[in-house]
Amino acid sequence: MKAIIKSGRKPGVECVEIPRPAPKADEVLIEVKATAICGTDIHYWKWNDSAEAFANQYNVQFPFVLGHECAGIVTEIGAEVEGIAVGDHVAFETHIYCGRCYQCRTGNAHNCQNLAIYGTSCDGCFAEYATAPASVCFKLPDTVSFEEGALYEPGGVAMHAVQRADLRPGDTVLVFGCGAIGQMVTQIMLASGAGRVIAVDIDDYKVGMAREYGAIGVNSAKEDLGEVVKRYTAERGGVDVIVEVTGAPSVYETLFDYLRPEGHVVTVAHPGKPIPINVTRSINTKGATLRGVFGRRIWDTWYAFSGLVENKKIDLSKVITHRFPLSMCTEAFEQTGKGAGKILFIPELDK
Ligand SMILES: NC(=O)c1ccc[n+]([C@@H]2O[C@H](COP(=O)([O-])OP(=O)(O)OC[C@H]3O[C@@H](n4cnc5c(N)ncnc54)[C@H](O)[C@@H]3O)[C@@H](O)[C@H]2O)c1
Ligand SMILES: [Zn+2]
Numbered sequence: 001m002k003a004i005i006k007s008g009r010k011p012g013v014e015c016v017e018i019p020r021p022a023p024k025a026d027e028v029l030i031e032v033k034a035t036a037i038c039g040t041d042i043h044y045w046k047w048n049d050s051a052e053a054f055a056n057q058y059n060v061q062f063p064f065v066l067g068h069e070c071a072g073i074v075t076e077i078g079a080e081v082e083g084i085a086v087g088d089h090v091a092f093e094t095h096i097y098c099g100r101c102y103q104c105r106t107g108n109a110h111n112c113q114n115l116a117i118y119g120t121s122c123d124g125c126f127a128e129y130a131t132a133p134a135s136v137c138f139k140l141p142d143t144v145s146f147e148e149g150a151l152y153e154p155g156g157v158a159m160h161a162v163q164r165a166d167l168r169p170g171d172t173v174l175v176f177g178c179g180a181i182g183q184m185v186t187q188i189m190l191a192s193g194a195g196r197v198i199a200v201d202i203d204d205y206k207v208g209m210a211r212e213y214g215a216i217g218v219n220s221a222k223e224d225l226g227e228v229v230k231r232y233t234a235e236r237g238g239v240d241v242i243v244e245v246t247g248a249p250s251v252y253e254t255l256f257d258y259l260r261p262e263g264h265v266v267t268v269a270h271p272g273k274p275i276p277i278n279v280t281r282s283i284n285t286k287g288a289t290l291r292g293v294f295g296r297r298i299w300d301t302w303y304a305f306s307g308l309v310e311n312k313k314i315d316l317s318k319v320i321t322h323r324f325p326l327s328m329c330t331e332a333f334e335q336t337g338k339g340a341g342k343i344l345f346i347p348e349l350d351k
């Protein structure tokens with residue numbers, strides 16, 4: 001079968017022929033129908049410091065099959081698998097949890113102490129077929145397409161950010177960054193009762209996409225974001241909620257200035273280095289609540305996100321902008337730097 005692999009600590013990816021994997025006793029085998037490129041995969045393609053750090057933290061072994069966001073049909077199950085059958089449509093949770101540690105036993109399996117990462121600690125899903133532990137399978141409803149299913153994992157990150165924001169009906173939300181996750185945060189915020197979303201990026205293409213979802217789009221490289229925030233929130237002294245999804249360290253120089261006293265900040269993006277924050281001014285005297293997000297709550301976030309997708313409260317089709325066969329992996333990764341929403345590999349396009 002065709003698979004996109006990373007063969008070592010160097011830039012680039014390769015599409016190669018490898019044997020179709022067989023599921024172990026606790027695993028399923030799926031025929032991959034759609035699989036999406038994530039920021040982590042882009043780091044691996046470039047092989048930068050983030051790639052090195054993440055790969056080392058989660059025990060990478062070369063060569064490995066890239067990819068972790070996917071949906072497909074179960075074609076085989078291991079001897080010990082229960083509750084999942086051949087023919088089921090599934091998506092995979094990337095955080096492979098142990099089920100035994102304190103976090104797993106207290107409802108926080110996404111932050112398991114013995115976490116392995118799908119598509120890093122083991123082979124992933126940029127391939128015609130992929131195996132995964134049955135414990136990380138989420139059964140997709142019949143009404144959800146494979147392309148939508150491939151976006152459940154990154155969409156779940158956006159959903160988790162909204163779940164941690166303590167949103168109240170009518171709130172004004174500032175979404176910093178209109179990449180794929182920011183776009184989904186914007187849609188989920190509006191579907192969850194936000195009064196308005198101010199969506200910010202430095203890329204006109206991305207700002208335009210956010211406007212399509214009904215956000216007030218701002219290109220912060222061209223417009224004065226402080227003025228826009230003041231225009232809508234002067235009375236309450238800033239926005240109620242900020243979600244940081246750019247990962248740009250410079251954003252933190254002014255981020256908290258847009259927040260009203262007693263507001264909430266959720267950080268999703270990884271800036272890649274430590275950032276100085278004025279704790280007195282930005283956190284303490286502001287009474288700010290600051291929360292981080294890592295992955296998705298298993299399975300609470302998945303069901304919540306699916307509820308929005310199934311009932312057409314959000315539109316994932318707009319987030320997907322490109323589709324490639326596995327064999328065009330280099331072109332697909334190059335497209336990530338040229339303006340794109342989510343980019344999918346559709347293995348059927350190789351046939
Ligand atoms: N916490 C988690 O569990 C988790 C999970 C998945 C991804 N992430 C992280 O979330 C972040 C977003 O992911 P994504 O796939 O949407 O990435 P992305 O690269 O598609 O989006 C980032 C966006 O930020 C914009 N941007 C960059 N600098 C900016 C600036 N100074 N001001 C305004 N906008 C700016 C870019 O133009 C881009 O549109 C990444 O850092 C990723 O690593 C975190
Ligand atoms: Zn991902």
Ligand SMILES: [Zn+2]
Pocket residue numbers: 097098099100101102103104109112113114115
């Ligand atoms: Zn655990």
